[in-house]
Amino acid sequence: SSGCTSVSSSRARGARILARVAGFGTAFDPHMREAEPRGPNMMAVAIRHALADAGVSASDIGAVVSSAGGSRVPDAREGAGISEALGAAVPVTAIKSMTGETLGASGPLQAITAMHALQAGRLPGVAGFERLDPLLSLDVSAQARPVRGTRALITAIAPEGNCCAVVLVVD
Secondary structure (H helix, E strand, O other): OOOOOOHHHHHHOOOOOOOEEEEEEEEEOOOOOOOOOOOOOHHHHHHHHHHHHHOOOHHHOOEEEEOOOOOHHHHHHHHHHHHHHHOOOOEEEEOHHHHOOOHHHHHHHHHHHHHHHHHHOEEOOOOOOOOOOOOOOOEEOOOOEEOOOOEEEEEEEOOOOEEEEEEEEOO
């Protein structure tokens, strides 16, 4: 067995499904180590792939849980990609502002945050947030904000250029 479980087999064994991955996308930015971006924003490409894989549009996303690890260039590319793919109206948070860098645990912690935000209808704010880079157009706040809908986007970007996005759904 592969270890993967489908929704139907989970329900058949009586498991409570808290959330599910509806779509994912990946892309690679070979110029991530350069201060000036060249070519398309690969985070936006990964987000568009995830939306297409999930069969949803940008307007279906109620919140974004970004990786925003505190590195200037990757964070700027991630923010620009979110803005390009989703627009500026979707609330964005960054849990590393509260946890610090957790390396391999970052993705699961982002997924848990997204799931709880969708279930509670509130997205946590960004700890210590004061002002947004004027080059970015995002809905970021230090305060918790309402979340609409049942879908969230989780983004991650690595200094080496790997970009990924996951659409998470709570039913």
